[in-house]
Amino acid sequence: MTIEVIIDGPQKFTGKDGKTEFIIREATLKDINDVVAINRKVLPENYPVWFFVEHLEQFPKAFIVAEVGGKIVGYVMSRVEYGWSNIERGKVVKKGHIVSVGVLPEARRLGIATAMMLRAMRAMKIYYSATEVYLEVRVSNTPAISLYEKLGYKIVGRIPRYYSDGEDAYLMACPL
């Protein structure tokens, strides 16, 4: 029997440099401006503020932020949808969707994205009953693709001209 430990509150970690302490927790409305600022800084895919707020209101357990010294340095925004499985052909499932992930350049390679993704994925499974999770990523985004592969995601498709500048996306999925 597997016992799922439900982690609800903030979690403390030490970064891979052996000294930077970071905290992973659920986002609140107060964090949204910081999250929007990070999204605009680190990704060309930007969304209106209401889009972030809507995800926070609908899937608060799976909207995760990371803090270093009281400052927000990263986020993972997710949602859960019904649809065709990306893993088992012909099956309709509840699937998590990692909508956007970003970490400020000065806080990278510490394990922050890994810790936020693991918590968001766990939340999608435990609180929203998702049985798998998927995301789209630019085919040129080697750092992100390798992060996702380390977490157990596999490339399950390629979406031509998915991005507004014409770049293709890989569709990546992982069982929960």
Ligand SMILES: CC(=O)SCCNC(=O)CCNC(=O)[C@H](O)C(C)(C)COP(=O)(O)OP(=O)(O)OC[C@H]1O[C@@H](n2cnc3c(N)ncnc32)[C@H](O)[C@@H]1OP(=O)(O)O
């Ligand atoms: C669904 C989407 O949102 S797709 C878009 C994803 N977001 C972006 O591309 C925004 C810009 N990039 C970033 O914000 C960050 O670089 C992220 C989110 C991709 C990674 O954040 P980090 O906190 O640095 O990741 P983390 O430290 O957990 O790295 C885990 C693993 O990912 C891989 N990885 C991360 N960065 C890199 C890199 N620059 N080059 C190669 N591999 C990398 C490595 O395998 C790494 O493990 P290692 O450090 O032990 O080698």
Ligand SMILES: [Zn+2]
């Ligand atoms: Zn998406």
